[in-house]
Amino acid sequence: MVKIGDIELGEFPILLAPMEDVSDPPFRKICKRFGVDLMYTEFISSEGLIRDAVKSTKKLDIFNFERPIGVQIFGGNEDSMKRAVEIVSEVKPDIIDINFGCPVKKVTCKGAGAGILQDIPKMVKLTKSIVNSTSIPVTVKTRLGWDEKSMYIVEVAEKLQDVGIKAISIHGRTRKQMYKGCANWTLIEKTKENPRLNIPVFGNGDVFSAHDVKEKKDLSNVDGVMIGRGSIGNPWIFNEINSYIKNGILPPPPTIKERIDVVKEHLDLSIKWKGEKLGVLEMRRHYTNYFKGFKGIKNFRIKLVTSNNVDEISDTLQEIDDHFN
Numbered sequence: 001m002v003k004i005g006d007i008e009l010g011e012f013p014i015l016l017a018p019m020e021d022v023s024d025p026p027f028r029k030i031c032k033r034f035g036v037d038l039m040y041t042e043f044i045s046s047e048g049l050i051r052d053a054v055k056s057t058k059k060l061d062i063f064n065f066e067r068p069i070g071v072q073i074f075g076g077n078e079d080s081m082k083r084a085v086e087i088v089s090e091v092k093p094d095i096i097d098i099n100f101g102c103p104v105k106k107v108t109c110k111g112a113g114a115g116i117l118q119d120i121p122k123m124v125k126l127t128k129s130i131v132n133s134t135s136i137p138v139t140v141k142t143r144l145g146w147d148e149k150s151m152y153i154v155e156v157a158e159k160l161q162d163v164g165i166k167a168i169s170i171h172g173r174t175r176k177q178m179y180k181g182c183a184n185w186t187l188i189e190k191t192k193e194n195p196r197l198n199i200p201v202f203g204n205g206d207v208f209s210a211h212d213v214k215e216k217k218d219l220s221n222v223d224g225v226m227i228g229r230g231s232i233g234n235p236w237i238f239n240e241i242n243s244y245i246k247n248g249i250l251p252p253p254p255t256i257k258e259r260i261d262v263v264k265e266h267l268d269l270s271i272k273w274k275g276e277k278l279g280v281l282e283m284r285r286h287y288t289n290y291f292k293g294f295k296g297i298k299n300f301r302i303k304l305v306t307s308n309n310v311d312e313i314s315d316t317l318q319e320i321d322d323h324f325n
């Protein structure tokens with residue numbers, strides 16, 4: 001049984017990766033239904049939380065049916081991060097996750113996200129201070145290192161364990177790689193192999209199917225897998241993985257009707273959640289995958305990703321239904 005603190009996550013948990021503008025409550029609701037074991041919020045700026053910025057505080061909305069749920073925060077300033085932990089604690093998340101992996105320059109240049117990978121002592125000190133400031137289990141999500149010359153993840157994971165984190169998720173790339181090349185699971189495996197490490201290690205990077213999970217599981221002995229892009233427009237991936245890992249059976253892919261129903265629900269939840277303008281806009285990144293592999297979908301997809309109008313989108317979904325059924 002894999003556990004984060006006292007939270008039991010099953011034999012081989014599958015996690016939804018924190019993803020800005022993606023892993024929001026509407027998407028999380030859908031992923032939960034398809035059997036994800038643990039989810040994280042989008043990353044939340046500690047400075048934004050302290051300033052009471054709407055964008056940051058809205059991301060604190062978590063719901064009981066989502067549990068266990070982790071709230072992810074980022075920042076490079078110790079006092080701000082501790083204050084952010086106090087604010088986050090008020091919504092009683094099951095887990096607080098520290099983002100030490102964001103590669104974006106405006107984050108890293110402040111020593112936050114993956115920026116802190118250039119200063120491991122600071123990373124350890126900041127983590128220790130956060131762990132000591134809360135009774136909520138703290139986890140870390142990070143990358144292999146800053147660049148190919150500093151892939152210290154094996155040592156870093158141990159150091160972070162020693163200051164009290166309860167699990168680590170590792171994206172198998174360096175900050176310098178951003179999203180280029182392939183994720184390197186060898187170093188994730190080495191981290192897991194360290195006999196001194198007893199916290200769960202979750203592997204992350206380039207998992208797009210149940211087969212990928214099985215391959216990574218067999219190769220690297222990780223405690224679970226975290227999925228980001230592979231879930232965008234494809235929440236069925238969690239059901240597929242559960243079925244494949246437990247019974248060796250791959251369920252049939254969702255029909256066009258099932259896809260359309262989930263798209264409608266997702267769109268509806270998004271609009272309720274963020275209002276029509278943003279709800280419609282942020283759905284766009286999901287459509288390609290929702291309808292992946294359907295010959296002749298291109299023109300419909302173009303309509304979906306260029307329309308700003310909910311009625312128009314509903315009409316297009318109906319056209320897709322008529323065309324493929």
Ligand SMILES: Cc1cc2nc3c(=O)[nH]c(=O)nc-3n(C[C@H](O)[C@H](O)[C@H](O)COP(=O)(O)O)c2cc1C
Pocket residue numbers: 017018019020021022041042043072099101102141171204205206207226227228229230
């Ligand atoms: C659109 C998008 C937004 C992301 N936002 C976050 C974030 O808020 N916090 C975080 O730790 N990682 C974030 N990531 C990184 C993912 O959590 C994950 O580590 C990365 O995509 C690699 O996993 P994958 O190959 O399964 O996508 C984001 C990735 C994407 C594609």
